[in-house]
Amino acid sequence: MIPKHPKTLLVIAAEAVIEKALLRDARERGAQAWTVSEVRSAGREGQREGAWEADRTVEIKLVCEPEVADAIAGHVLAEYAAHYQVAMYFVPVDVLRPDRF
Secondary structure (H helix, E strand, O other): OOOOOOEEEEEEEEEEEHHHHHHHHHHHOOHHHHOOEEOOOOOOOOOOOOOHHHEEEEEEEEEEOHHHHHHHHHHHHHHOOOOOOOEEEEEEEEEEOHHOO
């Protein structure tokens, strides 16, 4: 059996205008790597179709230690959630190369 190492996947969907700040803050709290995709979304606040610059949404995926994921999510809730559309969730994952995360 191939050796697997448990980590946490933190997924953040947020307004694209705060992407750089979110990535900076994630790095400051210990994130080593991430993937960012432009997405469209809908929720209680309405639909974000990405039709114009201020309507864009990004999805940020961070694989990290659970404590790092918690620190990032707590910071995002405290600093951004009251002023921007932000959704987050955690997923337990297994990785093959733990040194990359």
